[in-house]
Amino acid sequence: MADEFIKGFGILSGAGLVWMTLAGWYQTPDFYITNQLIAPVAEPETVFDAIAIFMIDIFLWTAILGALAFWILIPVGRELVRSVEERQESS
Numbered sequence: 001m002a003d004e005f006i007k008g009f010g011i012l013s014g015a016g017l018v019w020m021t022l023a024g025w026y027q028t029p030d031f032y033i034t035n036q037l038i039a040p041v042a043e044p045e046t047v048f049d050a051i052a053i054f055m056i057d058i059f060l061w062t063a064i065l066g067a068l069a070f071w072i073l074i075p076v077g078r079e080l081v082r083s084v085e086e087r088q089e090s091s
Contacts, residue, residue, distance in 0.1 A: 001075065008070030015063035022056045 023037040026049070033039070044050040 004070045004074055008067040011066030011070065012063050015059045015066060019056060019059040019063060022052050022059065026053055026056065
């Protein structure tokens with residue numbers, strides 16, 4: 001169980017750090033506004049800006065879904081497999 005926790009935490013930390021960095025660069029027009037990191041994105045000037053703006057959403061969802069997969073889905077799946085095996089052994 002500890003290895004799933006640290007894998008989920010690593011994905012959450014790594015992808016979250018990249019998301020915060022890219023969102024800070026591209027979605028923070030001014031540091032004195034209240035909607036930092038979620039402000040609308042300006043029009044990309046280069047191909048690299050367009051790729052980075054696209055990757056903002058990818059890293060956000062990777063952080064969220066990656067942590068949920070290792071913290072909830074994998075342990076629930078293992079418990080389901082274990083309960084099915086126990087039910088088959090008892091019958």
